Amino acid sequence: MSDEAARRQDPHPLRAGVQVGDRLLASWRRSTEYGVLTEAVEPVFSGTWEQESLFFECGREVLTDLHRTLVDEPVSLMLTDAEGLVLNRLSGDTSLLRSLDAVHLAPGFAFSEREAGTSGLGLALADRLPSVVRADEHYSTSLAGYTCAAVPVLDPISGRLEGSVNITTWAEQPGKLLLALAQSAAGATSALMLARARGRSPRPAPRGEVFHVQRGTLEPGSGTVRGLSAPWREALQRSEDAVRDGRVVLAVGERGAGRSTLLAQAVRRARPRDRILSASPPAPQDLDAWLALWSPELAKADTAVVVCEVDTLPARAAAELASLVVVARGARPGLPVVLTAEDLAEVPGPLAALVDTVVPVPPLRERPADVLPLAQHVVRQTRGRDLDITPAAARALETCPWPGNVDQLHRVLRRAALQADTIDLRHLPSEVFSGSGHRLSRIESVERDEIVRVLTTPGTSVKQAAVELGMSRATIYRKVAQYDLRIPR
Structure with a gap:
């Protein structure tokens, strides 16, 4: 093999020997560094879009017009923000929509390179260049059935990256036409933004992750802090012992003190092979979607659960989540479940009843x-x-x-x-x-x-x-x- 061929050889562990272009090779390498799974996309749910920015308004209008001309075609039109969060999705093909739902390419889910590896929209946002990713060029093999074309959209005045226009179809469909359509839609969105820019408020800040599936090991380079003070080590050891014994643990203390970090470290130390479901309370309009994510994920083996700020969960959500956890622990005795709150007294009754061990986390002062x-x-x-x-x-x-x-x-x-x-x-x-x-x-x-x-x-x-x-x-x-x-x- 020539030096050039060796340099361009695919680092993907499941497709050794495949040669790819420089941009895809760099993206695959980044995906490996991020710790993205090659077999499936781990869902990161951030919730649906609340505040309609100028970019969202103009992009939705452009894609709605384009959708009317493609309603009978097997394509899905999407708008994402600059972080890869899918804001909306349009398609007249119900089988394609069901298939996209299965891989979480749906509104409210994050699909940047860090979360989903190499994809059309992830590559377009990372490089700020129009991108097409076909079939096996996706880092995750679960996306190999699709061809994705995406084009970044920049603010026409500030030049700031606002998001992307993404068009996805089945893998056997050609990508050049998709890219041309995406470029046209992105250009129309930018032009419409320029025409309506005066007097508009800035885009809303990105929302946090409210449901994230993580592997038990940290991604390369993320690291953790070791050798901290005795109060932290004692809280960590208590949490680790409780997780190893299969108890439900609640870490209490002030916000920002590191409660969720402590619990995640305890889970990784006690059960390093487990995947971790990390969740926070969703916005009210996302409650049903948030609850729907739990059942299929809890049914999977080697799973641990971290739920933050349970004292702020609505009563209905707390009751339903508690029921799901009880069923899951019945099927899998000892399922690790760890929660955070400021005070046990504020935790809704159904979840408080599950708690076996309370671990205070001292504030930083x-x-x-x-x-x-x-x-x-x-x-x-x-x-x-x-x-x-x-x-x-x-x-x-x-x-x-x-x-x-x-x-x-x-x-x-x-x-x-x-x-x-x-x-x-x-x-x-x-x-x-x-x-x-x-x-x-x-x-x-x-x-x-x-x-x-x-x-x-x-x-x-x-x-x-x-x-x-x-x-x-x-x-x-x-x-x-x-x-x-x-x-x-």
Whole structure:
């Protein structure tokens, strides 16, 4: 085999020897790194679209017009957002729709490369280029029965990626015509957006995953934090022991403290071969679709269940989910089920009755030894390597009360890691230095942020800060006390 042929050889473990183009080869390699299964697409359900953005409105209008001319053809027209979430789907072919439902290529499900591997829409969003993926070119063999053409849609003013137009049909159908149709629809969507752009609100933020099937092992490179504090290790060990014994575990504590992370680690340690159903409460309009996902997944062997924020589930959803879990545990005694909530007293009765073990997860402010290891973990995830954190910045991080817990720490460190190779005080937001518990007015927030900005500038004394801010030193000291600022010098 020539060097060029070897370089282009398919890395797909089930189709060794197949040669593919550079873009598909790169996509397959990314899919492997993401840990995507080759046999099937693991469903990631994020819920249906709530707020209709300009992109959604224009794209739906264009696809509806196109659908009228293709109503008798075996094609499905779809619109996705920039993250690969399927927003809508149109087709007059009921057999095709049933087949697409079976592989979860349906509204509310995520289909980016990370979730589904190489597909037309995943490749188009990853490369921001028109893409056609046919039959065996899909990474997941469950998609080999389709040909998919997709074209990214960019905001005509900002150039921001808004989503894609995707056209899917059976594998034996030609792809060139599909791509031409998708390009035409994407162009028409962009033109319509430009004509209606004035005065429109920005697109809504992406929604979180509310039902996600994961493998028991973490994807390559995702990593986890080891060697954390004794309170975390004790909670993890209790959870692991309970999972190994087949008990239903509830982790309680403040939001963002790491309850779901702790439980997922416990499941992976106790039952490393299990696939994990990870779910969060859905939006009210998605409740029936969310409940319908559970039965077929719970019936599969080597499955564990993680349900977050069960204290916010509607009563009907809690009762139905509890019934499904009882039936599943009857068929599979010891089925691992772990839940999170802020307080056991707030968990709906049917689910609370299933709980065998309650594990408190302490907030981050009670685990100061965990702050820096977690901070470096976020930095590595963000930049792909360790960064230096100055002693002053480290002290500020360790003494911050972190009312938003690990979620807040993640947001702060991700932003700081994108600003510099050495993280210092000036790269941290004012919230890290302020212990003030009362809500600040807009003017107070601006004033506090300016004081923090000046005082965290390297080499700036209080006297110099007073000159720059137009205040006396006494006023600065008073303001520092007023906002409960703790800025290491």
